[in-house]
Structures are given as C-alpha cells and as structure tokens.
Amino acid sequence: xxxxVTGSTGTVGRQIVEQLVKRGADVRALVRDPSKADFPAxxxxxxxxxxxxxxxxxxxxxxxxxxxxxxVAPDEYTQALIALNIASEAGIKRIVYLSVLNGEQYxxxxxxxxxxxxxxxxxxxxxxxxxxRPAYFINNDLSVKDVVTGxxxxxxxxxxxGLAMVDTRDIAEVAAIxxxxxxxxxxxxxxxxINLVGPDTLTGIDVAAIWSEVLGRPIAYPGDDTAGFExxxxxxxxxxxxxxxxxxxxxxxxVGMIPDTGDVERLTTLLGRPLRSYSDFAAEVATPA
Numbered sequence: 001x002x003x004x005v006t007g008s009t010g011t012v013g014r015q016i017v018e019q020l021v022k023r024g025a026d027v028r029a030l031v032r033d034p035s036k037a038d039f040p041a042x043x044x045x046x047x048x049x050x051x052x053x054x055x056x057x058x059x060x061x062x063x064x065x066x067x068x069x070x071x072v073a074p075d076e077y078t079q080a081l082i083a084l085n086i087a088s089e090a091g092i093k094r095i096v097y098l099s100v101l102n103g104e105q106y107x108x109x110x111x112x113x114x115x116x117x118x119x120x121x122x123x124x125x126x127x128x129x130x131x132x133r134p135a136y137f138i139n140n141d142l143s144v145k146d147v148v149t150g151x152x153x154x155x156x157x158x159x160x161x162g163l164a165m166v167d168t169r170d171i172a173e174v175a176a177i178x179x180x181x182x183x184x185x186x187x188x189x190x191x192x193x194i195n196l197v198g199p200d201t202l203t204g205i206d207v208a209a210i211w212s213e214v215l216g217r218p219i220a221y222p223g224d225d226t227a228g229f230e231x232x233x234x235x236x237x238x239x240x241x242x243x244x245x246x247x248x249x250x251x252x253x254x255v256g257m258i259p260d261t262g263d264v265e266r267l268t269t270l271l272g273r274p275l276r277s278y279s280d281f282a283a284e285v286a287t288p289a
Contacts (some may be wrong), residue, residue: 002062003179004028006050006083007069009036011139012098015172016067016179017043023180030059050079056086063087065094065183067175070118074240077114081121088125093188095129096178097122098171101164101195103133105255109247128188130178134171134196135164135257138281141207145285148219154208155232157224157249161256162206164197164263167276171196174270197259197267199275207278214282226250 003020007013008029020027021040028044031037037045048055050070060066066087070080080097087095100106103116122129136158141148147155174196182189202210208221226249233242267275 001064001183002026002028002044003065003067003183004030004046004059004063005067005069006030007071007098008039009033010069010071011137012168012171012175013067013069015169016175019172019176020179023176025176025180025183028059028063050083051075053082053086056083057090060086060090060092063090063092065096065179066092067096067098067179069098070114072111072241072244076111077117080114080118084118084121084125084127088127093128094179094182094185095122095127096175096182097129097131098175099131099133101133101135101197101257102255106248106251109251110244112248112251123191127191128182129191130182130189131191131193132171132175132178132196133193135166135198135259136252137168137171138165138198138276138278139168141281142285148211149215149286152218153220153222154204154211155222155229156204156207157226157229157253158202158204158207159224159249159253159256160203160205161253161258162201162203163252163257164201164259165257165278166196166198167281170198170267170271170276174267177270194266194270195260195263197257197263197275199264199277201256201258202278210279210282214279214286224249224253226253 003025005017030048034045046059048059070076099115100112103112106112204221208219211219226246230242230246
C-alpha cells in the first residue's frame with residue numbers, strides 16, 4: 001500500500017511528503033532530479049518525468065494511491081492527462097488531484113483552464129478522486145516581501161473583489177488527510193471536491209493594512225496595474241508565464257476568489273484547528289525565528 005507523490009520537491013509536494021511521513025504512511029516521491037530529493041530515509045525515491053511514459057509506468061507500478069500535482073508549464077494539461085491515463089492503466093483507483101478554485105470562471109487563464117479540463121476528464125473517466133481546489137497561496141507573497149518592507153507598497157494587483165488566500169501548510173495537511181482517507185478506505189471512494197481557502201477573504205487594501213499593522217508603518221496598495229505586473233514578472237520568468245499570470249490577475253479584479261458557504265467551517269473541522277491567516281504569515285515573515 002504505497003502513496004506516490006508527484007511534484008514532491010516543490011513547496012506543496014514537499015510538505016505533503018512530510019505530512020504523510022509524520023502519519024506513518026508508505027511514501028514514494030517522483031522526482032526529476034534525485035539529488036534534490038532531501039527526504040527522510042523511509043521515503044522511496046523514483047526518478048521520472050511527467051512526459052516520459054516509460055518512467056511514469058515504472059513509478060506507478062505497485063502504487064495504491066496517487067497525489068497528482070502538475071507545475072505551471074506550457075504542456076501542463078498534457079502532463080496531467082498522460083499521468084491520469086497511466087494511473088488508470090496501472091489500476092490506481094485512489095487519487096487526490098491539486099486543481100484550483102474557480103477554474104470554471106477563469107477559462108481564459110491557461111493554467112486555470114487546464115486544471116478545469118483535468119477535472120472534467122476525472123469525471124468523464126469515472127476516476128475515484130478527491131479534487132482539491134486551492135485559492136491563491138498566501139506563501140506566494142514571500143516573493144514580494146522585499147518590495148513591501150523596502151518600498152512600503154504591496155505590489156500584487158489582487159483588486160477589491162477579495163481572495164480567500166490559503167496557507168500552503170494547510171493545503172498539504174488537508175491533502176495528506178485525504179490521501180490517507182482514500183488509502184485506508186475498504187473500497188475506492190467516489191469523486192469529491194474540497195475548496196481550500198483561508199479564514200479571510202482579502203482585498204489589496206486589506207493586505208496592505210495587515211502589513212501596516214505588522215510592520216508598524218504605512219504600507220500602501222498602489223492599485224491594479226496588471227500591465228506593470230506582467231512587465232515585472234518578465235524579468236525572472238518566461239514571457240508566456242508572465243502573460244498567464246497577468247490574465248489571472250485580471251480575473252482577480254473582475255471575479256475574485258470567494259469561498260462557498262461552509263468552506264471555512266469544513267476545513268476547520270477537517271484539520272481540527274483554525275486555519276492559518278494572512279496576518280499569521282505576515283507576522284512570521286516580519287519576525288523570522
């Protein structure tokens with residue numbers, strides 16, 4: 001009875017491996033580069049690539065439960081469909097897939113639309129899966145910490161509709177709980193969706209106010225400049241990805257990421273504790289241990 005984690009060296013995947021090990025699970029991690037697989041000795045390491053069918057067939061052999069995470073890439077959708085088809089071929093009937101919140105409302109955004117397409121495939125193939133749908137990752141804002149602290153502005157164009165930002169540690173813990181629930185069930189469980197949100201739905205002005213309180217000085221929200229956002233991103237990521245992120249930000253402005261009624265309560269019950277807040281994150285970042 002082995003749980004395979006894809007995307008295992010990324011932020012979320014690594015934390016899921018840690019959560020599963022903590023719970024005594026038999027874990028296998030799929031990695032492209034084993035030298036980056038700094039995991040406990042109990043974790044099985046398998047080298048593979050999401051576009052290498054032979055390596056996936058080998059990695060999926062003997063696996064009972066699959067955690068599927070596909071990184072943002074031009075061929076993300078193809079990678080996911082290949083992985084799910086090979087999982088089906090291997091007889092894996094217990095799956096947890098990391099999608100995204102509101103994918104159906106963001107269909108012009110490539111990495112949202114692809115995930116929504118994967119959700120449809122899971123349904124149409126009758127796969128037994130939990131579909132996790134996280135909102136904007138609070139931890140994404142580590143990338144703008146220096147801008148906030150050095151220039152006194154919160155630069156992410158997240159708008160005024162509100163985003164139910166979620167901490168990646170909460171994502172990982174829910175994922176581990178779901179993986180084990182499916183792994184330990186007497187029979188494969190039906191499809192289920194879980195929205196992964198934080199305790200607060202925040203606007204750009206709200207986030208700037210949180211930083212102002214934590215830092216003890218005014219932090220401004222300069223506004224919703226998605227063109228400037230794309231231009232800045234192009235300094236350290238490919239143009240196609242920067243444009244993808246701009247399209248996402250534009251949907252933040254018009255749609256937001258609003259939780260459904262009961263989402264926060266459901267997650268709080270599942271975890272047995274309060275959800276981590278943006279205020280918690282900002283305080284940790286501002287006063288590192």
